[in-house]
Amino acid sequence: MGIFSGIMGNASEIDTKEIENEIGPLLYDSEQINKAFKLIRDLIVFTNSRLILVDKQGITGKKIEYHSIPFKSITHFAVETAGHLDLDAELKIWISGNPLPITKEFKKDKNIFEVQKALANSIPR
Numbered sequence: 341m342g343i344f345s346g347i348m349g350n351a352s353e354i355d356t357k358e359i360e361n362e363i364g365p366l367l368y369d370s371e372q373i374n375k376a377f378k379l380i381r382d383l384i385v386f387t388n389s390r391l392i393l394v395d396k397q398g399i400t401g402k403k404i405e406y407h408s409i410p411f412k413s414i415t416h417f418a419v420e421t422a423g424h425l426d427l428d429a430e431l432k433i434w435i436s437g438n439p440l441p442i443t444k445e446f447k448k449d450k451n452i453f454e455v456q457k458a459l460a461n462s463i464p465r
Contacts (some may be wrong), residue, residue, distance in 0.1 A: 354378045366406055375458045386458050409435060411462050419456045431455060
């Protein structure tokens with residue numbers, strides 16, 4: 341996936357070294373980034389112990405929300421694929437203690453399955 345795919349709202353896997361400078365201060369001493377995906381300006385980052393959702397807000401993207409979710413807190417997740425009329429795919433993640441899921445929208449895009457696979461591989465069994 342290239343830059344055009346990222347602009348269109350498709351998730352693209354990015355090199356973990358690219359985002360170390362950006363989220364490095366959020367990581368604890370022995371924490372490592374395993375996988376990362378870029379969705380327009382936002383990031384979905386998988387470390388060895390948690391999921392970090394980076395939401396860049398506003399026109400300039402200077403205001404940033406970092407949502408940290410320990411894998412052990414994720415109760416379940418779902419992928420809703422795009423259809424003929426509904427062109428967006430969705431990833432929904434439920435966290436213990438919260439009845440409403442965290443939702444990330446993807447454009448009609450097969451990479452939602454790569455994000456789902458990374459999430460499935462990260463959840464403790």
